[in-house]
Amino acid sequence: MSERPGWWIYEGTGVPHDGIERLPDPPPWRVFDADATPTAPQVDETPADALRGDRYRPDRETVELVNAAVYLRRPLLVTGRPGTGKSTLASAIAHELRLGRPLRWNITSRVTVKDGLYQYDPLARLYQTKRGDAGTEDLGRFIRLGPLGTALLPADRPRVLLVDEVDKGDLDLPNDLLTIFEDGSYEIPELVRQADHSPDASVMTADSTVRVPVHNGQVRCRAFPIIVMTSNDEREFPPAFLRRCIQVTLPQPDAEKLSAIVGAHLDDLAQSSADLIRRFLDRRDPGDLATDQLLNAIYLTDQAGRSGGVDRLQLAEKVMAHLSRRSDDG
Known part of the structure; x- marks a missing residue:
């Protein structure tokens, strides 16, 4: 600020x-x-x-x-x-x-x-x-x-x-x-x-x-x-x-704001989570998502990824389910 x-x-x-x-x-x-x-x-x-x-x-x-x-x-x-x-x-x-x-x-x-x-x-x-x-x-x-x-x-x-x-x-x-x-x-x-x-x-x-x-x-x-x-x-x-x-x-946070929020909650994970932030923003466009869903996805994929063999984006999408669909979808 x-x-x-x-x-x-x-x-x-x-x-x-x-x-x-x-x-x-x-x-x-x-x-x-x-x-x-x-x-x-x-x-x-x-x-x-x-x-x-x-x-x-x-x-x-x-x-x-x-x-x-x-x-x-x-x-x-x-x-x-x-x-x-x-x-x-x-x-x-x-x-x-x-x-x-x-x-x-x-x-x-x-x-x-x-x-x-x-x-x-x-x-x-x-x-x-x-x-x-x-x-x-x-x-x-x-x-x-x-x-x-x-x-x-x-x-x-x-x-x-x-x-x-x-x-x-x-x-x-x-x-x-x-x-x-x-x-x-x-x-x-x-x-x-x-x-x-x-x-x-x-x-x-x-x-x-x-x-x-x-x-x-x-x-x-x-x-x-x-x-x-x-x-x-x-x-x-x-x-x-x-x-x-x-x-x-309150506006929906953009990529920069989301990165700051992730950094505040999950310390240094913001730097390694740019791909998940982008996916969150892409998925937020057609349907509502809450910021805490992104935090959940970043924490989960970080923990699961430590054992190897995890598709981070696929796992993240499972916990970033839409809360509702926009009325102007089509």
Whole structure:
């Protein structure tokens, strides 16, 4: 990547740094509860998260748009073909900016916004009531925040949240998310109802056993989270939703980019894999292939070839099966 502009916070290098400390105040229309006491627990990234972040190689335009979202406190809507690194982008941002383990919310057709905010276990509470503990119960024991709810907790540094395959959700999901993203806050009705006699509760977060306080059933973010939403372009989103997102389309890597990706994952095998990269590009033209299929093929053929008598290209094609056929094949 050429010389990096000085305003960039996320540089796309994979090298961890504290650049997030240079982030200026948000624009006036994106100020949330700046005076809130930080309550979000620090959750360290896993070795697997660190590895993904270290090896991710974004293009310059992607880095610039990530920075736009960070500065403007807006969610990223990331599209691209399978294997272009949509989901890995969240790990790369969290790793480089030292923001801990990225939260992940996988979207299905049955998911609602409430699922992302919190889960309440009424059966466990009923069991406690039957035991005669209802009078002294802490309702927070039966509530666990979801990935989105955890990301919105007051924090010194923003958490990174991956909302994976948002286009698979219910038709109302984008508009429901829009409300949460604009407010940067939400209510837990079960706690609101008891706020007059018990305003404070302690709830568990999505990715930690640490309990955090919730006052009057209200959660308001202090620093808006860095939200990466991925989409496979399976549906159109409402214009109101799109204009409040920073939209990123990840391009399919060319030969030079593929060589860099192979080098990042498989060290020196990139130099001896030019033929497999060419075959991958040839096969990608009529049908979708993912970059990890190329990595699998290079690793497999290298290992198998050490015993001799292996047709590398033929073996590689067996693990580079098309994921789908292009609609304009003929």
